[in-house]
Amino acid sequence: MVSPLDRKLLRDLARMKGQAVAIGAVIGTGVLMLVMMTGLVASLTETRDAYYDRYRLADVFAPVSRAPERLAGDLAAIPGVSAVQTRVTGRALVDIAGAALPAQAQAVSLPDRGRSALNDIYLTDGRLPEHGRPDEILLLEAFADAHGLGPGDVLAATMNGARRSFRIVGLAQSPEFLYTTPPGELYPDDARFGVIWMSRSALAAAYDMEGAFNEALLALSRTARKAAVIDAADRLLAAHGGTGAYARAEQISNRFISEEIAGLAVSARTVPPIFLAVAAFLLNIVVGRMVQAEREEIGLLKAFGYTDAEVGAHYFKLVLAIAAGGALAGCLGGVVLGRAMVEVYTAFFKFPFLVFRLDPAAFATGVLVSVAAASAGGLLVVRRVFALAPAEAMRPPAPPDYSRSARFRRLGRLLDQPSRMVLRRIVRQPIRMGGAALGIASGMALSVAMLAIYEGFDETVDLTFGVVDRSDVTVTFTHAVSDKTLFELGRMEGVARVEPVRHVAAILSHGLDSHRGAITGLPPDAALYRALDAGGGPIPLPERGLVLSRTLADVLGVEAGQALSVDVREGRQPVLDLPVAAITETLVGAPAYMALDALNRALREPGRVSGAHLTIDSARADAIFARLQDMPTVAGVSRKDDARAAIVRLMDSGAGATRYVMGAIAFVITFGVVYNAARIALAERTRDLAALRVMGFTRGEAAFVLLGELAVVTLVALPAGAAIGYALSFAIASGFSTELYQIPAGIDRASFGQAALVVLGAALVSGLLVKRDLDRTDLIGVLKTRE
Amino acid sequence: MRQAQPTGGTDRAPGPTAPPAYMACGVKKIYGEGRSAVHALRGVDLEIPTGEIVVLLGPSGSGKSTLLNILGGLDRATEGTVSFRDTCLSALDDAGLTLYRRRHVGFVFQFYNLMPSLTATENVELVTEIARDPMAPEDALALVGLSARADHFPAQLSGGEQQRVAIARAVAKRPEVLLCDEPTGALDSATGRAVLSVLRDVNAELGTTVLMVTHAASTAGMADRVLHFADGHIRDVVINDTRLDPAEIEW
Incomplete structure (x- = not known):
């Protein structure tokens, strides 16, 4: 037979289903993200390896x-x-x-x-x-x-x-x-x-x-x-x-694929835990407040002679049902969404088949974190209630002492009674209100951070193609040619400016670390393609030595002043020892820059270039392309617009694409948090609101007391959310940065404004939903029971 | 249907020769500290014989509910000793008090305190579940005349019916003592009389010692013994030679 306590549990769950679903959804989305991302990485790795294996890719x-x-x-x-x-x-x-x-x-x-x-x-x-x-x-x-x-x-x-x-x-x-x-x-x-x-x-x-x-x-x-x-x-x-x-x-090709999967793996390792931690924190707060509202029933059960362990177990089951239910739904959602994402990525990576794998550790982590966070929140409060004598627990808490807020009397005189109620409650219970504000702030922080990441992607593209590369066309020669070829290009009708560039394929190594890439030689007065740092400032290229991007320097474990061994993979294939003159933050790729003359000197190939950046008259573009195609030394011609489209496509369909899913999840969590805050405020204040209604306040006036509190808490949460989001954006940005591109963190006013709008919108909708519940509540009936 | 088997750690032996149900000596209860301290009980001595109906009478704040809570193991005295039979309640820790409540005490509160999510029967089962020798929940509901409403939720019951469910819940475990805090406080006179009749029947049929806190002096007529409270003291104790039938009580 089901025990009456368990039946109570089921009916309580049914009664609070709206709230239970909202709480479960918050933690569920956190778990969903973890399961989805780890499943995605595991599946793609497995699929890639199976593909390589079946079609015998060379070692x-x-x-x-x-x-x-x-x-x-x-x-x-x-x-x-x-x-x-x-x-x-x-x-x-x-x-x-x-x-x-x-x-x-x-x-x-x-x-x-x-x-x-x-x-x-x-x-x-x-x-x-x-x-x-x-x-x-x-x-x-x-x-x-x-x-x-x-x-x-x-x-x-x-x-x-x-x-x-x-x-x-x-x-x-x-x-x-x-x-x-x-x-x-x-x-x-x-x-x-x-x-x-x-x-x-x-x-x-x-x-x-x-x-x-x-x-x-x-x-x-x-x-x-x-x-x-x-x-x-x-x-x-x-x-x-x-x-x-x-x-x-x-x-x-393998490097790109692996880099992309590695990027996803880093995102999967860093971002979902942040989301999960925020969700767990919120769960903890929400469950704590929920159990607090059950204080009288806890006291009653104790009066009957139920032991602390029995009462604790009962509430633990309630919390477990919500948390584990949310976590399991999250797992399920993560599998479904992960599977869908894997298919998208399979198409993107052009895998002919798909091996779907799940990471069991992600399920375990998700469920454990949820249950632990919820239990911690619930048990903390249950313990506090246990500490009270049952006689005391059964009485509603003594009316809080509002006398301290008397010093706001002068200010209070300017306000009507309901406003004073709102103000005094906030002043009197700063910790509870602070907790609610912190909850909303952390939900908002996720949105802020994700919007900052969107912004970061745009910034990377804009900086690369608007500031670093200001040319219209890039020409690549079949091999390093004499810089006299540039004059030939410059003489073409419609070509406004020509600047040389030399890319030298090389293996850079430092100790045991090596990187197969290229050295880019640029002229000192470059205007079309410049070596710029992450802030957009020009990087001065020294007379001798390399300037490495931070990404590359980290791969090689090298610092400025040390020397690199450069194994040139073209021409006479010399092995050079070149000093690292400086290290700089960049946003795209992992470049190694050198002054063109210095590079040619080091190679003992003066006056050589491997390509050129051009600005052209767009009206004559077709004729110029036709001429270039006829030049035997030209291996390739690319338009900047095509290259820009290619990177945007990569960011939107590769590892970067997950940012949209993560953004959506951030918004769901933000909304869930605000809604929960509103629901709990309602639960805590039903009796006050009923009393107001009995005294003849209208529904609207009574609702003001509740929604006014929510409004103040939300407003307090905005700057805090911006600050936490700013901090989070650094962690998330590093999760999205790969060797292919780096995502700068930080936040601009627009992102903050958008996140604030998300929170305010969520508060508005939650307020309306709660007001609807309030209107439906039999407030007079509330007063008739107990107390 | 009088039950005489032992059900608890202490033998049930009602009658004038039985040991008293409760003994209290110099009980004080102080809430808070310093200037804001409230002296709810200022030194109470009492002895409550087994099997009696005892009414605790007095104005609000006179200490009667506080004493009831201490006797029921819901709260602790700040000073003094309280014993139930041969058990010293003051010496019990939380787990001991829990076990004491679980085995020996039934509670009835002014506001019924039914679990809104459980039916009448299930509310009773909440207690029979953890009792050692409970009645069948149906029997308990029959005792308070609510067999027909067994599957109703509290929201579907009138105030008087809810209070009878609360009484059924309290007596279903066959407690030695039934502690009632203003059991009729929220009820009209007719319903209130019916509830008092149920308490009287419980006392008569099960031999349960009943302690009832009230501020309605008229209720005193149905008691064996009336304790008058004022300012945290028992001002006097009145022993009634004859008990009134609850139906005769002036409201």
Whole structure:
């Protein structure tokens, strides 16, 4: 038989269902976020690994200028190498109907017969090219989709200087090209960079690679020592123009994916705990006040001879039902939402399938934190009630002593009675009112912090493309060319200004830490593309030495004044020792800057540039693009608008996209908190309000006493919420910052205003809801019972 | 339906030869400290024989409810000793007092204090659940004449009915003492008489010692013994030779 206490419990829950749901929702959303984010990270990691595994992504990539095929056997003989696949790759320009700029592409060979031993492809449409049909190609699905191309279509491309026509026979995806980034750019763009697969013999013919390869892929056995294999491969390929083998971790697509997942993982580690902590804090406050309202019933149960443990257990069950109910609903919601998010990300990362994983630890953490916070809140109050003799507990608390507020008498005279009631209650019970205000403030802080993060994303984009990069067009050359080429660009009609830039691919290392990236050389008087710090101030480039971004310096564990080993991965491939002259905060990427002259001096290649930033007359853009395309040294041309769109797309669909979900959750919590505060105020004051009604006050006048209190508490909470939100935004911003971009924290007036509006709106709606409840309450009936 | 089996730690032995239900000596109760201290009881000595109906009479603030709470183990005396049978209540800790209330005492309050979320039967079960030898809840409700309303919630009952449920709840565990604080205070005269009749029946049928706090002097007629309170003292004790039937009480 269900005991009468348990029946009381069920009916109490049914009675307070509105409040119970509001409390449960606050903690539930906190848990939801935790479960969703951890599930997302676990699923994406698992899916990525499964994809790599099934399509045999190589462990080591070894590019080379031109190596004879017989070296494949030597590579396979390196201890630890379990499989070798050689191939031919090359750069191509693809004509796109209706576009002034050709798209860039990478051509990759497929074995003439059979599947590729490593870096297999996933055919999504059509068939593989047939042996002996050199004009048949596969196209990367994302690129084909971006241009409306499909099997049966014809594609014109320039390979190795020769323009040829191809027939698309199929579309494919590959774990190697999840992310495709045009050369010289940071962010991926499906439309402007494609991959063409064709038979090895056809591609070898196009690039003069018959009997040879220019890239070797290696798979390693489980026990292999990666560094030793890379060294051995480098030694084998050095004589044939090897530019340095690198591990999968350095592979560009994998690096982006991993960086994105790492970004999500950091967000998942840092942001949900903040939300959960705030939700737990609120739960603690709310449950405490709820149990406080049950004081008379607690006293009565004790009068009957129920022990403290029995009464405690009863209320613990009540609190447990609400907290665990909320937490479980949060888990469920987290699974559903997490699953939906994983699908969105699967599409974004172009995984051909999805492995959905949940992190059981997240469930346990969520439920435990909820139950612990609620129990702490409930038991604290229950203990306080236990400390009273039951005779005292059964009486409502003695009327609070308002005599201290008499010193506000002069001020009070200016107010009517209801206003005085509001004022005195606040003055008399500063701790309770402070708790309510703090609760609302922490709810608001989440909204403030999330709005600050939105602002931070915009700031990063604006600073990068409005202040750092003021050019219209960026030109990338096929290799470092003489700076005289710039004059050629400057002479073009419609080109207003040309500035040189030199990107040098290099592995920067300091002790055991290394980073595969590039050094950017800029002229001292740069105006189109400038090295700027996070505050927007120019970074002076010294006569010698590097200026590192803080992100990169942290990766390398290096400080200003120390020296870096720079392993240049192009040209003569010198290894340089360069001092770090300064470290600066930046917002995008992890750049290493150097004065152009100093860089060229260090490389002993005076007067060389690898690209240029241009401002142009937009009316002549098409003619300029046509001219650029005809220049043999130009590898790529990108418009700033395209690049800007690419980063915005990345931020809105990658790890950054979760900020919208988190923002929504922040708003739900904010609203839940304000509503709870209003409900509890109602519960605490029902008797006072009833008395007012009995004395002839109208519903509106009685409601004023309640809502006036809520209004004052809310107003007090606004500045506190802004301050806490400001502090939180730093923690959350670091959670969203990755090596790809950094998100500045801090808050502007607009974010604060918006968050304040959210809170005021929530207060208004809560006030109306509570007023509705108040109007429905049989106030006279309240007075008839007890007391 | 008189029950004579022992139900508690102390033997139930009503009658003139039985030991007194309560003995109190020099009981003082002071609320607060210093200048704001309130002396609710200023030194009370009493002896309450088992099986009597005792009325505690006096104006508001005279200390009668305070004494009732102390006798019921709901509160503690600041000074003096209080014993129930051979148990010294003053020496019990919180757990001891809880056990004492659970085994021996039934309470009836002015405002019924029913759990609004439980039906009449369930309110009674709340107590029978933790009692050692309770009546069936239906029997307790039959005793107060409410069998027909057993499944009603407090909100569906009149004030008098609610108070009868409260009495049923209090007696269902067969307590040795039933402590009532202004049980008719919120009721009209007819309903009040009916409630007093129920208390009288409980005393007669179960042999329960009944202590009743009231400020209505007329109620004194139904008591065996009347304690008059004033200013935290017992001013005098009146022993009635004959008890009035509650129906005859002038309201």
